[in-house]
Amino acid sequence: MLETFDYIIVGAGSAGCVLADRLSADGSASVLVLEAGVRDSNPWIHVPIGYAKTLFDKRVNWCFEMEPSPELRQRRLYMPSGRVLGGSSSINGLLYVRGQQQDYDHWEQLGNRGWGWDDVLPYYRLSEDQERGGDNFxxxxxxxxxxxxxxRHELCDAFVASGLAAGYRATNDFNRGDQEGLGYYQVTARDGRRISAAVAFLRRAERRANVSVLTEVVVETIDTNGRCATGVTYRSSGLQRKAVARRCVVLAAGAINTPAILQRSGIGNPDWLKEAGIEVTHALPGVGANLQDHLQAKLVYRCVRPVTLNDQAKHLMGKISMGAAYLLHRRGSLTTAAGQAGGFVRTTLSTNRPDVQFHVMTFSSADLRKGLDEFSGMTISACQLRPESRGTVRVTSVAADAAPIISPQFLSTDTDRRTLVEGLRIGRSIAAVKPLSAELEREERPGVAVASDDDLLAYVRETAGSVFHPVGTCKMGQDALAVVDERLRVRGIGNLMVADASVMPVIVSGNTNAASIMIGERASQFLMEAASAYEGRGIQKCHPNLNGVSSALV
Structure with a gap:
């Protein structure tokens, strides 16, 4: 007999772990979680600076390569994505950033009722155990x-102090809706240990008898009966298997893999599917469209004093000292996030709210695959918060082991190019002011000779990289490219939901993990409300309504 569950969750990432926990909490619903990756037993996952070890590790990471970017000298940029319990929350840089109030109000203005700032804030608060204590935010x-x-680090302190001297303001909280200012980031960690979505949510779900978690299984397709999702076909240990969902199949596989699974199932842009040799079962042109990501360009400085991670990591005794500080006291450089300090500022292209984010890192590298720079170095990274560029994700065949084609189309608009150049100029202006200027020997990359807008843009084209924040490929909305409605139901197919970063209609202004967890909270609530309202209605009564929005349990 086929195994049957109330809910099947595809992907144990940031949102999927939340769903597994919330949907199983009262014990009344059975939940199956299918994760393509391994269990999160790699010790580097749980050490904050372990992202440096897992960033290129295929054992816990999909390690995607993007298509050549025309505006970036045809370079193929790298795109890591967690392939492990916890998903990218197990390998990311740990920063907890929600975005701006206007981000969510804009989502609602696009026709997504219930997604304004006042609507999502309670779900952020629901997830959070804030070290500083609870309040209205x-x-x-x-x-x-x-x-x-x-x-804290003296170079980060100096960056914030120089920013104030340069006319920018300080903030100790980037997550109250108005994030403008410079300061230290908060992180998803506690007592020197990473708190991934798996640690926070999935651990307690796994202790319940009504939850099954399978790892190292690849979902090939969503099974449908024409109008409804009935379950999934997946491969485990080389064997093809099936599982049936009584209530809902939830895709939470991320902004790259979720559209790929839909497309392999025949759900997507008919022209793309035909090119890939896939039979069209349901036309949804927006599947895999609307890809957005943050692009960053880095200012690298040679420091006067040997106080950087570069200095500690290049000597054996430095490494021993770091390890001892961590093992004995859970302190030291091994607790470092990917950007200790930074902040959000406005360029002249956005006068009403920040459009550039800075990440300040007390290390530097020309290529992390090859290690850190030999000199004492620090990095000030600038990224545009709301890029206008839109890319695509497309599969090439029905084969689940064939990597999708990721075409980011970075810097395809003039605004994107100008904003990033101006962001570099602002970073330079802060570094030129004391106390930070007194800590810096010189600008190593790109160097002061790179001065004009054209020269800075050329530097961006030659060196800029992704911040690894792909979103938007199954966007929520009302227009022709919308894949899900405001309750995250896939349009035209009953009992099928998407709940991950792919549903964002527009990328949030900052790191995307916190928003993905919030989306998991919202999806859980939608499903529990639907189960209560439609108690007793199983998958046999599923049907889409006349306007193409599924009206079954979800």
């Missing part, structure tokens, strides 16, 4: 630890 006692960073 933050939660206390939730599963997800949000903490101050264990260590």
């Amino acid at each position: 933050h939660g206390s006692g939730g599963p997800l630890a949000v903490s101050n960073q264990v260590e």
Whole structure:
């Protein structure tokens, strides 16, 4: 007999772990979680700076390569994505950033009722266990630890002080809706340990008898009966298997894999599917469209004093010292996030709210695959928060082991190009002011000779990289490219939901993990409300309504 569950969740990433926890909490519904990756037993996953070890590790990472970018000298940029319990929350840089109030109000203005700032804030608070305590903006006692960073650094202190001297303001909280200012980031960690979505949510779900978690299984297709999702076909240990969902199949595989699974199932742009040799079962042109990502360009400085991670990591005794500080006290450089300090500022292209984010790192590297720079180095990274460029994700065949084609189309608009150049100029202006200027020997990359807008743009084209924030490929909305409605139901197919970063109609202004967890919370609530309203209605009664929005349990 086929195994049958109330809910099948595809992907144990940031949103999928939340769904598994919330849907199983009262014990009344059975939940199957299918994860393509392994269990999160790699010790580097749980050490904050372990992202440096897992960033290129195919054992826990999909390690995608993007298509050549025409505006970036035809370079193929790298795109990591977690292939492990916790998904990208197990390998990311740990920063907890929600975005701006206007981001969510804009989502609602696009026709997504219930997604304004006032609507999503309670779900952020629901997840959160804020180290500073709860208030109107933050939660206390939730599963997800949000903490101050264990260590401050003199170079980060100097960056913030120089920013104030240059006319920018300071903030100690980037997550109250108005994130403008410079300061230290908070992180998803506690007591020197990463708190991934798996640690926060999935661990307690797995202890329940009504939850099954399978790892190292690849979902090939969503099974449908024409109008409804009935379950999934997946491959485990070389064998093809099936599972049936009584209530809902939830795709939470991320902005790359979720559209790929839909397309392999015949759900997507008919022209793309035909090119890939896939039979069209349901036309949804927006599947795989609307790809957005943050692009960053880096200013690298040679420091006067040997106080950087570069200095510690290049000597054996430095490494021993770092390890001892961590093992004995959970302190030191191994607790470092991917950007200890930074902030959000406005360029002249956005006068009403920040459009550039800075990540300040007390290390530098020309290529992380090859290690850190030999000199004492620090990095000030600038990224545009709301790029206008839109890319695509497309499969090439029905084969689940064939990597999708990821075409980001970075810097395809003039606004994107100008914003990033101006962001570099602002970063330079802060570095030129004391106390930070006194800590810097010289600008190593791109160097002061690179001065004009054209020269800076050329530097961006030659060196800029992704911040690894892909979103939007199954967007929520009302227009022709919308894949899901405001309750995350796939249009035209009953009992099928998408709940991950792919549903964002427009990318949030900042790191995307916190928003993905919030989306998991919202999806869980939608499903529980639907189960209560339609108690007793199983998959046999599923049907889409006349306007193409599914009206079954979800």
